[in-house]
Amino acid sequence: MQLTNRKVVVSNKEQSFAERIYLPAIAKGMMITVSHLFKKSPTINYPEQKRPIAPVYRGQHVLKRDENGAERCTSCGMCAVACPAEAITMTSGERKKGEEHLYREEKYAATYEIDMLRCIFCGLCEEACPKEAIFLTDRIVDAGFERKDFVFGKDKLVEKIDQRIDVTKRQTAEVLAFKKIQGLKHNELFDAKKLNKGHH
Amino acid sequence: MTAFIIYKAIMCAAVFLLSLGVAAYATLWERKFAAFLQDRKGPSRAGPGGIFQPLADGVKMFMKEEIIPNVSNRSLFIIGPCLFMVTAVMTSVVIPWAKPMMVGGHMYDLQITDINIGTIYLLGVVSIGVYGIMIGGWASNNKFALLGAVRASSQMISYEIAMGIALIALIISSGGSLSLKDIIEGQDKGFANIVWQPLGFLIFFICALAETNRAPFDLPECETELVGGYHTEYSSMKLGLFLFAEYINMFISSAIMAGFYFGGYNFPFSSELYASLGLQEGDWLISLIGFGAYFTKIVLFICLFMWVRWTLPRFRYDQLMNLGWKTLLPLSLFNLALTVVVEYFRGNIHF
Secondary structure (H helix, E strand, O other), X not given: OOOOOOOOOOOOOOOOHHHHOOHHHHHHHHHHHHHHOOOOOOOOOOOOOOOOOOOOOOOOEEEOEOOOOOEOOOOOXXXXXXXXXXXXXXXXXXXXXXXXXXXXXXXXXXXXXXXXXXXXXOOHHHHHOOOOOEEEOOOOOXXXXXXXXXXXXXXXHEOEOOEOOOOOOOOOHHHHHHHHHOOOOHHHHOOHXXXXXXXX | OHHHHHHHHHHHHHHHHHHHHHHHHHXXXXXXXXXXXXXXXXXXXXXXXXXXXXXXHHHHHHHOOOOOOOOOOHXXXXXXXXXXXXXXXXXXXXXXXXXEEEEOOEEEEEOOOOOOOHHHHHHHHHHHHHHHHHHHHHHOOOHHHHHHXXXXXXXXXXXXXXXXXXXXXXXXXXXXXXXXXXXXXXXXOOOOHHHOXXXXXXXXXXXXXXXXXXXXXXXXXOHHHHOOHHHOOOOHHHHHHHHHHHHHHHHHHHHHHHHHHHOOOOXXXXXXXXXXXXXXXXXXXXXXXXXXXXXXXXXXXXXXXXXXXXXXXXXXXXXXXXXHHHHHHHHHHHHHHHHHHHHHHHOOOOO
């Protein structure tokens, strides 16, 4: 049975004079190398030039704030459960009076840590999140010298109010529709606007 | 007398700086050239296009920790790289760099000294060079270093014979003088020696690759078998001297090949060019143009060295010995016999 057409019959015929003195073969080899002298190098000069990345590139995470600037995360722990690398840990806190502008709902993440050395950037946390709070972005996690520097807390993960991070590319219509049909109706129950309406 | 000493001192300093400068930038160009052949960019961070890379390498070498093994022979360990470097620089003494220049009514040769046995001096100094490697490898008290050193010396001995015989043939066909100046001047009128000695040049080139321990003959320092070869135990600038001397050797052997076989500072229609420019003998412009021509040839040869290095794999040791003793030696003897016959019919030899 023939699987491929790469079969070569080995021949042990004696080398000809041209083969024995090597020089023609050497000249041939040198022509090959010199031909590469005129080829374009595929190198990308990294810090100056960057390789284009996909719009849905999965890089460093961001914890989103809502339109009023309050943190969306309610410390439900869905992301930590979904995380196959067990990179996410968090502790919950209860929102006090007067902190409504800081936290969207009564429960919030007092601490939220992602170990970037454990993280495999699979994006399952983003998929699991019922609050649209965590997203992966196109930012690359910076290099560091110590392991502890790679445990990112809320200081690095939560987006700054004046430096919002655009995740609309990841919130495509399909993604939003997906989140709607997954039995996540309880989202609407805790929707801030509706809550406010109820109070009135 | 004072003028003479000053002239010699200037020449020495100039040639010394030239060899060091060319060697330094050869290290950069080697890496660049290798990168170009392999579709890469090469060093490009230190200055525009990596122009300060040799400087950075030098600083790095000096800053590194200097280790002298306890079990080594301390004095020989230090002498090794020094000797290798000294012999590498010494070979440049007999090379004429350009036509004589007229300064203040005196004609000055642009050559440190014109020994009438220049060719023999070259062979002699080159063969001393292997002592640096041998001493360094031996004093390291390390089996890999010793093996590298033994390989280096046996390789040198094997290839020097073919090289010497190729040179004898060259000297016969170029008129019988051993002085480099005479050999190069002899190519001013008529053809360069390569026309009469193509086979001799090929032998000489292969031997030069072997003598400078360049690929495909870099067995003395082959990493895959011998860790680092003869410089396994060396660190810091002593290692730097070994590596740097290799590039000086490459520069000098390129200069020798360009001088012996390709007319050195002469080039086709050079006298017509000088006449059309209205230059007198001894004019500094003649020296400059001649030096430029010589330097271009040297650079091309250095590129050839590198081109070979980044193309060919390393020989196996038995192949190296077979090539040296069973191919190049008979071939060089054949070339010698052929040269004698040809020169007899050209009328350069009389019995």
